[in-house]
Amino acid sequence: MDLYSNLSQGFAVALTWSTLLLAVGGCFMGTIIGSLPGLGPSNGVAILIPLAFSFGLDATEALVLMTSVYYGAMYGGRISSILLNIPGDEPALMTTLDGYPMAKQGRAADALVLSGVASFVGALLATIGLMLLAPVLARVAYLFGPSEYFALYLLAFCTLGGLSSSNQAKAALAALIGLGIAMIGLDNQTGIPRLTFGELHLMDGVDFLVAIVGLFAVSEIFIFIESHGKSSAIGVKLEKITIPVKDIANSFLTMLRATVIGFIAGILPGAGASLGSFLAYMAEKAVAKDKDTFGTGNPRGIAAPEAGNNAAAGGALVPMLTLGVPGSGTTAVLLALLLTLNITPGPLLFEERPEVVWGLIAALLIANFVLLIMNVPLVRLFVKILSVPPWILLPGIAMVSFGGIFSLSGSSFDLVLMTIFGFVGYILRKLEVPTVPIILGILLGNNMEDNLRRAMIISDGDWTYLFSSGISIGLWTAALAGFVAPLFLKNLLKKPQRTET
Amino acid sequence: MASDRVFGLCIIGVALVYIASAAQTQVGFLSDPVGSRTVPYIVGGLSILCASAIFLRPDPNPVWPPLAVSARIGLALAVIYLFAITLRPLGFLIPAAAASATLSYLIAPRPWHAVAAGAGLSIGLFVIFKYGLGLGLAPFGRAITG
Numbered sequence: 263m264d265l266y267s268n269l270s271q272g273f274a275v276a277l278t279w280s281t282l283l284l285a286v287g288g289c290f291m292g293t294i295i296g297s298l299p300g301l302g303p304s305n306g307v308a309i310l311i312p313l314a315f316s317f318g319l320d321a322t323e324a325l326v327l328m329t330s331v332y333y334g335a336m337y338g339g340r341i342s343s344i345l346l347n348i349p350g351d352e353p354a355l356m357t358t359l360d361g362y363p364m365a366k367q368g369r370a371a372d373a374l375v376l377s378g379v380a381s382f383v384g385a386l387l388a389t390i391g392l393m394l395l396a397p398v399l400a401r402v403a404y405l406f407g408p409s410e411y412f413a414l415y416l417l418a419f420c421t422l423g424g425l426s427s428s429n430q431a432k433a434a435l436a437a438l439i440g441l442g443i444a445m446i447g448l449d450n451q452t453g454i455p456r457l458t459f460g461e462l463h464l465m466d467g468v469d470f471l472v473a474i475v476g477l478f479a480v481s482e483i484f485i486f487i488e489s490h491g492k493s494s495a496i497g498v499k500l501e502k503i504t505i506p507v508k509d510i511a512n513s514f515l516t517m518l519r520a521t522v523i524g525f526i527a528g529i530l531p532g533a534g535a536s537l538g539s540f541l542a543y544m545a546e547k548a549v550a551k552d553k554d555t556f557g558t559g560n561p562r563g564i565a566a567p568e569a570g571n572n573a574a575a576g577g578a579l580v581p582m583l584t585l586g587v588p589g590s591g592t593t594a595v596l597l598a599l600l601l602t603l604n605i606t607p608g609p610l611l612f613e614e615r616p617e618v619v620w621g622l623i624a625a626l627l628i629a630n631f632v633l634l635i636m637n638v639p640l641v642r643l644f645v646k647i648l649s650v651p652p653w654i655l656l657p658g659i660a661m662v663s664f665g666g667i668f669s670l671s672g673s674s675f676d677l678v679l680m681t682i683f684g685f686v687g688y689i690l691r692k693l694e695v696p697t698v699p700i701i702l703g704i705l706l707g708n709n710m711e712d713n714l715r716r717a718m719i720i721s722d723g724d725w726t727y728l729f730s731s732g733i734s735i736g737l738w739t740a741a742l743a744g745f746v747a748p749l750f751l752k753n754l755l756k757k758p759q760r761t762e763t
Numbered sequence: 764m765a766s767d768r769v770f771g772l773c774i775i776g777v778a779l780v781y782i783a784s785a786a787q788t789q790v791g792f793l794s795d796p797v798g799s800r801t802v803p804y805i806v807g808g809l810s811i812l813c814a815s816a817i818f819l820r821p822d823p824n825p826v827w828p829p830l831a832v833s834a835r836i837g838l839a840l841a842v843i844y845l846f847a848i849t850l851r852p853l854g855f856l857i858p859a860a861a862a863s864a865t866l867s868y869l870i871a872p873r874p875w876h877a878v879a880a881g882a883g884l885s886i887g888l889f890v891i892f893k894y895g896l897g898l899g900l901a902p903f904g905r906a907i908t909g
Contacts, residue, residue, distance in 0.1 A: 316898045429822055435774065435813035442781060442806045449788075449799045456788045456799055457781065480843065484836050487869055488828045653871035654880050657863035660843065661888050665859075668850055669898035677847035685840050692825045693770055715797040723796035 265393070272620030275322055276628060284319070284327040285625050289632045292334020297644050299342050301659065302351030303335035303575075304591040304698075305482065308474040309659065311599050312666030321603045322618050326625040328599055329579070332592055333385060333626065336535065336575045337633050340377045340568055341644055345370060345500070353535035353571035356543045360556065360563030367559050371641075372506040376561055377568040378637040379510055382630060383517040384569035388525045388576025389626045392583075395529075396612070396619070399584040403609040406585070408717035409728045413737035415710040418531035418587045421744035423699050430749065432695045440703015441710070443468050450712055463675040470598050470704045472667060472676050476683025477690075477697045479663045484688035486656050500645055503638075506561070513565035516546055524570035528577020530744075534590025535574040542570025576626070583607050583619060587706070591698040594705055601705070766825060771818030775811050782807035835869050842866060854904035855892070860885035 275281065295306030307328055314324045339354030344361035357377060364373040406414070423433030446457045447467025458464040523545055524538035546566035547556045556563045578589030579596075586607040588594040600607055605618065612619055637644075664677060687697055714728075721727030729735055785803035828836065846862035864881025868874065892898040 313896055313898075316896050318897075429817075431813045431816035431820075432822075435810060435817065438806050438810045438813060442803070442810065445785075445803045445806065451795060452799055454789050454799055457784050457803060459784060483843070483866065484839060487835050487839055488832055651871070653867040653873075653876060654884070656870055657866040657880055658884055658888070660846075660866060661859050661863055661884055664843075664846060664850065665855065665888060665892055665898065665900060669892070669900055672851070672899070674848055674851045677850060678844065681840070681843050681847045684843065688836075692827070693766060694822065694825065711802045714802065715795050718796045 265397075268397075268616065268620045269393070269624065271617065272622075272624030275617050275621030276326065276624035281323060281326055281621070281625060282628070284323055285330045285629050286632055288327045288330025289334040289337075289629050289636060292331035292336075293338035293341075293633070293636055293644055294334075294647055295331065296335030296338025296351055296354075297341035297648055298650075298655065299346065299348045301482070302339070302478075302592075303332055304474075304595050305478045306335050307331055307592055307595045307599075308471070308478050309663050309666060311471055311595070311602070312670045313662075314599070315602070316666075316669055321600075321605055321615075322621045324599065324603060325596075325618065325622050328596060329622060329626060330629045330632075332596065333572075333575060333629050334633060334636075335592075336385065336572050337378065337381045337637050338644065339571070340381065340564075341374065341641065342648060344373045344377065344564075345645065345648070353539045353574070354567075355536070356539045356567035356571075357564060359543070359567075360558070360560050363557070363559035364561065364564065368501065369506075369559070371501050371503045372509060373561075373564055374500075374641050375503060375638050376506055376509050376513065377564045378634065378641065380513070380517050380520075380565040380568040381572045381637065382634045383514075384521045384524055384572035385576055385633070386627070386630045387518075387521045388528070388573040389623065389630060391525050391573075392576050392579055392626075393623050396580050396584050396623075399580060400609040400612040403584050405733060407731075408713040408720065410731060410734045410737065411585075411713040412710060412717060412728060413734040413741065414531070414585060414587055415706050415713070417737050417741040417744065418581075418702065418706070419699060420741040421530055422534075422702060423696070423745065429694065430745065432693070433699055434745075436690070436696050436699035437703045440700040440705075441707040442703075443473065443700075444704050444707020445711070450708055451715055463673070467708075468679065468704065469671065469676060470701070471602070471670070472680045473683050473704050474595055474598060474701055475663045475667055476680040477687035477700060479659055480680060480684025481687030481691060481697075483656055483660055484685065485691065486652065500642065503641065505638075509561040509565075513562045516562045516565045517569040519549075520546060520566040520569035521573040524573030525577040527570070528574030528589055529580050531581045531585075531587045531589055534578055534593075535571040536590075538574025538577070539567035539571035542573075543567045583611065583622075584609065586709070588702065591701065594698065594701050597705055598701075765821075766827075767817050767821030771814045771816075771821070774814035774817070778807045778810040778814065781810075839866060839869050842869075852904045852906040854901045854907060855889050856885050856902050857907075859888065 295301050296303060310331060314327055319327065335351060339349060339351040340357045343349045343354040343357040344365050347358050347362040349355040349358055361373050419437040423437055446464055448465060449456050455465055520542035523542045527538035527541055528535065543566050546562055547553055578593045582588045582593040582597055588597045667680060668677060690697055717727055729738060782804060785800050788799045790798060842862050842865045846858050849858040860881040863884040864877045867880035868877035889902060892900050
């Protein structure tokens, strides 16, 4: 069978000592990154990309390391949600709703174990889903021409912008800022410099790693100084860790339901893990008989968002690998990694570099088991790391960000640019302009323009060509719906308030 | 209210400069139907549209930090900027120690802790970067070693 031979090829790649070591190391670092408040998966992966290069890793190894970090961060996000009532990253927000109340009732360890198992179920099933679905979607992707790709990119911007912000104008503007930055540098088609303002350093364009690390990691420093590190002390004591068999058995169906919801949310280009955990929680609350216990420490209120966000993390890899369109902020960063490694995701990747794709999938399957062990019996270790004081942590993040980028580019100009991105990112975050569409714009801008121009060359300047195939009409409709629908669903999509600490 | 209005105006200004700069792009004699200028024009134009919407229907003001905190953020920005421009000429150790000590002090104003954080982070990270990961960082730059 095809799948079987592909998988065994994948395991042959993944089961070498060096790859396994990278997976374990990645999972460990990822869990730390996820659990530290303010250092989410996209941040963490962005900071670590320069380091992956300096190791001299090949494509598969770098990808295994980074996706292990990614999965690890998704697992780790719940730890500070439950113990501190502060989400370790955005998707873990929903876990605070029932996780913290449960911890306050003296069941912190149960909550951590339950959410660890839920993460495992969600992530493992989603990885299997990725394995089954990605090759199929890759075959569909062969039908995509320039006009379809253009519409697909548009769809990604619209769903991401529509869902990630309460103000559509700001979300759209964020995407435009990203696209505008992507235009800077030599024009791909003609080789003529554009928008460089005579600055030689801008001829190659703005390096997306500089933008990502600036917008995500450096801006975090300013946010942190402003909030003044209110988040360092651990509020809840962790008792002896036991397996809450009853809770796990009771919420097993919840986990399965949440996995399906999360996985689908993850596949939608641009929607990502936050939507996955949100929808999973809301759906579970809607079908539960004991609705009013949600928000007071209901174990199923922990299982649902955790299974949902981890499943979405796996689902988000599907469009990223098959179409080159990331489903979330972190997969956008992973796409940046792929592009820097000279790997172009898309259907050809499955044909030409099967060892990369299947090695990655095999590594993800392994990573899940590693993460289950790290996050259930060894969770105490990460709780200790959570107590690293911010006056060491934040300068440390800054130094690692700058050191990493500098060792890659060796240019002071890039460092200054990164500082600017960091400060602008802080202002934008204050104004509630989402930063993920900016990254997506910088990453996809040139491809989007190339596809548009290629389509126009094919049609000899006839713009109606963009809507000429069934697929592209479908994508345009979905894009429009994705952008407009949240306006009407505002009340439904409103996030429930967290309980006060 | 006011914040979003200022922001909208700034973006409109930037977008106009952007469009003007795009108009300066040379056009080759063998160009495709779309050309080098069209997409930047579209991006600039749509940005003006979005910025106008933000200007006309602003969100409530965010909570800006009080003056003392803003000053700390400004100082942090200056420190990071100085670090960015001195990292190449002075090498990693000295700028990293100075920058992380200052940032640490800005987060928790305890001088000895800050000094410890600065020294520890700069030396510790240098050792990890250089010998653990093999990054090409110089301990002291040309400006010092000559």
